[in-house]
């Protein structure tokens with residue numbers, strides 16, 4: 593694509609249409625990412641309760657190392673920067689561990705009426 597505007601300050605309608613088409617797909621992908629993350633957190637919340645119930649530690653560095661190695665390979669095969677994939681996974685896992693610490697804490701101290709819910713957002 594060589595022309596980005598009509599020369600009169602207006603964007604070429606074909607460019608506008610292409611941008612809209614791509615943004616529609618981006619919006620769909622973002623929605624899928626949100627839904628997949630929500631499902632992942634549903635699973636990790638259950639893991640958190642299982643760990644708290646059986647007095648297991650919130651973090652499992654061996655499992656994390658396996659996941660990172662696996663994800664880096666998947667990223668490489670998908671032409672995604674493996675360093676980015678690793679950073680993203682570490683970011684998500686850090687949040688999960690925070691939830692698990694909270695669940696374990698609540699199991700020991702008893703969940704209070706205001707601070708004892710297990711909603712992942714806080």
Ligand SMILES: C=C(O[C@@H]1C=C(C(=O)O)C=C[C@H]1O)C(=O)O
Pocket residue numbers: 636639650651652653655656659684685688689692
């Ligand atoms: C979910 C778990 O707890 C933690 C969070 C992980 C994750 O989000 O994938 C992985 C390992 C643990 O540090 C688990 O142990 O499986």
